[in-house]
Amino acid sequence: MTYKETDYPELLREIHRLGQEAKKPVPAEDLMTEVLRLQDAIPVYPGIISMCLRNLFEEVSVKDLQPGDRVSWAVDGGRIYGTVKEVQADGNVSLSDATLLTQSKEKKVKGPAEKFFRLRQDVLKKTWPSLVFEE
Amino acid sequence: MTENKQTVSLEKQTFHLVVGPASFRLVEGGPVEVIGKALTTKETTRVPEGKKMPLEVKGAAKIELSLDGAGKIEPLEARTIPASWDKIVDEIIKRKAKLISILGDVDVGKTFFSTYLSNRLLANGRKAAVLDADIGQSDVGPPGTLGLAMLHEPVLFLSQAVPSDIYYVGAHSPNLHFLQTMSGTKRLIERAFQRGADHLIWNTPGWVAGDGGRDLRKSELEMMWPDAVILMQRKGEVEHLVRTFPHDRVIRLEVSKQASPTSADVRRKLREAISVDYFKNRRLLVLPFDQIKTDRAFILTGQQVETKDVRTLYAERLPLWEGLQVVVKEPLTAADVDKLKKEHNVFRVKQVLAGSEKGAEVGLCDDNLDCLALGIVQRIDLEGKYIECWTPLPVGKEDKVKVVQFGSLRLAFDGREAGFVEPGYL
Ligand SMILES: Nc1ncnc2c1ncn2[C@@H]1O[C@H](COP(=O)(O)OP(=O)(O)O)[C@@H](O)[C@H]1O
Ligand SMILES: [Mg+2]
Numbered sequence: 324m325t326y327k328e329t330d331y332p333e334l335l336r337e338i339h340r341l342g343q344e345a346k347k348p349v350p351a352e353d354l355m356t357e358v359l360r361l362q363d364a365i366p367v368y369p370g371i372i373s374m375c376l377r378n379l380f381e382e383v384s385v386k387d388l389q390p391g392d393r394v395s396w397a398v399d400g401g402r403i404y405g406t407v408k409e410v411q412a413d414g415n416v417s418l419s420d421a422t423l424l425t426q427s428k429e430k431k432v433k434g435p436a437e438k439f440f441r442l443r444q445d446v447l448k449k450t451w452p453s454l455v456f457e458e
Numbered sequence: 459m460t461e462n463k464q465t466v467s468l469e470k471q472t473f474h475l476v477v478g479p480a481s482f483r484l485v486e487g488g489p490v491e492v493i494g495k496a497l498t499t500k501e502t503t504r505v506p507e508g509k510k511m512p513l514e515v516k517g518a519a520k521i522e523l524s525l526d527g528a529g530k531i532e533p534l535e536a537r538t539i540p541a542s543w544d545k546i547v548d549e550i551i552k553r554k555a556k557l558i559s560i561l562g563d564v565d566v567g568k569t570f571f572s573t574y575l576s577n578r579l580l581a582n583g584r585k586a587a588v589l590d591a592d593i594g595q596s597d598v599g600p601p602g603t604l605g606l607a608m609l610h611e612p613v614l615f616l617s618q619a620v621p622s623d624i625y626y627v628g629a630h631s632p633n634l635h636f637l638q639t640m641s642g643t644k645r646l647i648e649r650a651f652q653r654g655a656d657h658l659i660w661n662t663p664g665w666v667a668g669d670g671g672r673d674l675r676k677s678e679l680e681m682m683w684p685d686a687v688i689l690m691q692r693k694g695e696v697e698h699l700v701r702t703f704p705h706d707r708v709i710r711l712e713v714s715k716q717a718s719p720t721s722a723d724v725r726r727k728l729r730e731a732i733s734v735d736y737f738k739n740r741r742l743l744v745l746p747f748d749q750i751k752t753d754r755a756f757i758l759t760g761q762q763v764e765t766k767d768v769r770t771l772y773a774e775r776l777p778l779w780e781g782l783q784v785v786v787k788e789p790l791t792a793a794d795v796d797k798l799k800k801e802h803n804v805f806r807v808k809q810v811l812a813g814s815e816k817g818a819e820v821g822l823c824d825d826n827l828d829c830l831a832l833g834i835v836q837r838i839d840l841e842g843k844y845i846e847c848w849t850p851l852p853v854g855k856e857d858k859v860k861v862v863q864f865g866s867l868r869l870a871f872d873g874r875e876a877g878f879v880e881p882g883y884l
Contacts, residue, residue, distance in 0.1 A: 326673035328636060366880035367634050367866045 330370035337373040350404045351379070351420065353393055357451075387415050394418075401425035463524045466531065468515040471581055473534035475512050475716065478505035487519035493570065493614035494539075494577035503614055505529070506731070508724035511614065512538040512716060520532075538716040539574060546688070546709055547739050549577040550657065555685035557647060557658050561675065561699055562690030564664030568719035569597055569616065571690065572661040576732035577612040579657055587655035588616055589646050591639070592663040594631055594729065595720075599624040600736040600832055601729045602819065602867050604642045608653055614662075617732070623649050624829045626821025627756065629866015631728065632665065632880055635866070636674050640681060647682055660684065666696050675699050679858055700826040730875055737873035740848040742836060744823075753823070755864040755884040756808065757815075757838070767798055772840040781806030785840060810884060813837070817870065818879050821863035822851060830858060832871050 338358060341349055357379060361372045388394065388410050395404035405418030448455045465485060468474060476482055484490055484497040491514040492503070507527070512536060523531060550558060553841050558575070560568045571590055579586040590598035590605045597616035599605025603626050607619035625642030632639040640792045643660075650658040662678070665671040676699060679687070681745040687703060689696055700708045720728075752758045760774035760783060774784040781804040784790070788811075790798070795807045818835045833847035845862060848871050864884055868877040 327669040328673060330632065330670070363880070364877065366878050366883075367629055367631065370633070 330368075330373060334373045336377075337376045341376055341379065351397060351400075352445045353395075353404070354379075385410060385416065388416065398423075400427070463522070466521050467514070468519050468521060470515055470518045472515045473537055474515070475508045475510055475534050475538070476505050476523070476530050477528070477530050477532070478503045479507045479526040480531070481525060482513075482521050482523045485520040485522050487517055489516045490514065490519050490521070491516060492614055494574045494581065499876065500641070502697045506728065508720050508728055509615075510716070510718075511748060511785065512721065516537075534716075538714050540712045540714060542712050543571065543574060544578070544713060545619070547575060547582075549672065549709065550575070550686060551579070551582055551584065553686065555657065556651070556655075557660060557682060557684040558686045558688060559660045559662060559679070559684040561662055561666065561696055562664065562713075563695060565668055565717060565719045566664070566690040566692070566713045568592075568661050568664065568690055569595070570714070570717070571688070571711065572597075572659045573613065573616055575659055576609050576616070580609055585654055585656040587622075587650040587653070587658045588619065589643070589658055589660045590616060590648060591643055592661060593627050593629065593639070594663060595725060596729065596732060597661070601630055601733050602627055602865060603821075603829065604646055605834070606646045606650055608650070608655060608768060615720050620765070622653060626823075626829045626863050626865060628821070628863065628867060630867070632674055633670055633704050636670075636677075639674065640678060643678060644681060650751055666699060672698065676702075679703055697781055726875070730873070733869065733873040733875070735873075736832070737834065737848065737850055737869075739848075739850045739870075740834075740871070740873075741853075743822075743833065743847055743849050743851060743859075745845045745847070745856075745859060745862065747845075749829040749857075750860055750862050753827075753861050756780070756882070757785075757810065757884050763802065765798060767794060768803060769794070770798070773798075773802075775802065775804070776808070779805060781808060783808045783809045783810065785812050787812055787875060814879075815870040815884060817876050818884065819865055819867040820847060821865070822859045823848075824858045825859040825860040827861060829863075830855060833862070834871055834873070836871070 338354060341354055342351055347417030347441045358372065361375055365371055386406050390407050390409060392407045394407055395402060403421065403422045408419045410416050443449060481502050483502040484499050488497065490497045492511055505524050512534065555740045560572055562568050576588055579640045587606060588598060589606045590596060593602055593604065596603065596605060596618060598607045599621040603624040605621040606623040607616065608622050609619055627635050627638045627642055629635045635685055647658060662675065666675055685707060687698060687700055688707045688711050689708055690713055692713050723747055738850050747758065756776055759777040765773045769787050769790060770784045771787060774783050776783055782798060782802050784807060786809055790809055798807050815838045820833045820835055821829045822831050822833050823829050831849050831851035833849035836846040836848060838845050866878050866881050868879055870876045
C-alpha cells in the first residue's frame with residue numbers, strides 16, 4: 324500500500340454515491356454535467372469537487388421553485404425529473420424536458436427494431452486483458 | 459477607510475502587538491526589536507490585513523503609528539517568541555545544519571519562525587538564505603513559484619528580501635503538481651549552496667495530512683535529506699511525517715500562542731495583492747516560435763500537419779499514441795473527430811479551443827531553465843508564429859527567454875486571479 328497522489332478515486336466514489344442515493348433521485352446526465360462544469364472551473368482541485376458534490380442538492384418546497392430550476396423527486400416505484408416551467412397556484416408543477424423513470428421487478432416488452440446496447444460485463448478483459456487476474 | 463495617525467510612547471521592557479492593516483515607524487529611543495530585527499528610524503513598516511507584528515521594547519521608545527480599518531495595537535503580557543526558539547537557533551549554529559526544513563500545519567507560524575531564524579542567523583554573522591516553497595502563501599517571489607532569497611540584512615517580512623532565483627510551479631497548491639514542486643525544490647536548494655549560503659531555511663507549505671500531503675512531504679524529505687527538520691506542532695499532529703526520518707535530526711518546536719489562523723478569503727487577498735504588485739510594471743512581449751520552446755504543454759511539441767477540416771485552424775501530430783492535437787474555432791463533433799482520426803491514422807484527437815490560451819500564466823526561462831520572470835499569455839498566434847504575453851521582465855532581457863513553461867493558473871492581465879487551465883489541456 325502507498326499513498327494516492329490524486330483525489331480522483333474519492334471523486335469517482337462520490338459520484339457513484341450520489342447516483343445511488345434513493346432519497347435524491349439524480350439523473351446521471353445532470354450529475355455528470357455538474358461534475359464536468361466543476362472540473363472545468365477548478366481542474367486542479369478534485370478534492371474540492373468531491374466536497375461540492377456533497378452540497379449539490381438542496382431541499383426546497385414548492386413555493387421556492389423558480390422557472391428554470393432542475394428538480395427531481397421520488398414517486399412510488401420511480402423518479403421524475405425535469406426543468407420547472409411553471410408553478411401553479413394549486414401547487415402543481417409543470418415541467419419541460421420531463422422524464423419519468425419507473426422501475427418494475429419484471430416487465431415484458433417488445434424489443435427494438437434494430438439492436439440493443441448491452442452493458443459489457445468484461446470490459447476490462449476486452450480492453451486490457453493483462454490487468455485481469457484470477458480470483 | 460478610516461486612518462488614524464498617532465505617536466505612541468512605549469515603556470521599556472514591554473511587549474505590544476500591532477495588528478494590520480497598520481504601519482509604524484520608530485521615532486526615538488529603543489532598541490525596539492521585531493522578529494529578531496532591531497527597528498531603525500529610517501524605515502516605515504506596513505502590516506497588511508491578516509498579519510500582525512509583535513514589538514519587543516527593550517528601551518523606552520516613541521513610535522509613529524497609523525491604523526486603518528481593523529488595525530490596532532494591543533499590549534502583551536510577555537514575549538510572543540518562546541525562549542526555546544533561541545536555544546534552537548544556537549543548536550542550528552552549533553550543529554552547522556546547512557539545510558533546515560520547517561514542517562507544520564498551516565498557521566502554526568512557519569513563516570514567522572523562518573523570518574526569526576534568518577534574522578538571528580544573520581545577527582550571528584552567518585550567511586542565511588530562505589527557500590519559500592509555500593506556493594499558495596508566497597513570501598519570496600510571486601504566487602505559484604518557489605522562491606529563493608539570499609539574505610543580506612534582517613527583514614520583518616520575507617517578502618522584503620529580493621529573490622535571487624524563482625522556479626515556476628504553476629499552481630497555488632502542489633496538488634497535481636508534485637513533480638514540479640520536487641524538481642524545483644531540488645534545483646533551488648542546490649542553487650542556494652552554489653550561491654554560498656551557510657544555512658538554507660526551507661519553509662514548506664502546510665499541506666501535511668491526507669494521501670497527498672503525506673506523500674509529498676515524505677518524498678521531499680527522502681530526496682533532500684535535510685540536516686535538521688524543525689517540527690512545528692501543538693499536540694504532535696505532524697509526527698507522522700518524521701516516523702522514518704533519523705530522529706537525531708528532528709527538532710520539535712513550540713508553537714507561539716500568538717500564531718493564529720488566516721481565513722481562505724484573506725489568503726486569497728494577500729496572494730492576489732502580491733500577484734498584482736508583481737505584474738504592475740508589465741509590458742507586452744512578443745516571443746517568436748523560433749526563439750522559444752514550449753514546456754509542460756503539448757502545443758508546439760509535435761510536427762505541424764495540414765488537415766482537410768475547415769474548422770481546424772492548426773494541427774500537429776504528437777509522438778506515439780498521443781495522436782493529433784488540433785486548435786479549433788469551435789468544438790468538433792464526434793463525426794468530425796472520426797474523420798480526422800481516419801485522415802491522420804490516429805486513435806486520439808486532442809482539441810484546444812482557439813483563444814483559450816488567453817490569460818494562461820507562464821514561466822519565462824533561459825536556456826538553463828532558470829526562470830527569468832512570469833508572463834500572462836495574451837495570445838498564441840499560430841499563423842504569425844509567436845506568443846504574446848504580459849510580463850515585468852526587465853527591458854534588455856527578452857533575448858534570454860528560450861523556454862515558455864505552462865502551468866494551471868489563469869490571470870487577468872493585471873495579475874488578478876481568474877481561474878485555471880486544466881493540466882495537459884494546452
Ligand atoms: N511567535 C509569534 N509571535 C507573534 N505572532 C505570530 C508568531 N507566530 C506566528 N504569528 C502570527 O500568526 C499568523 C500565522 O503565522 P504564519 O507564520 O503566517 O504561519 P504559517 O507560515 O505556518 O502558515 C501570522 O499572522 C503571524 O504573524
Ligand atoms: Mg507561511
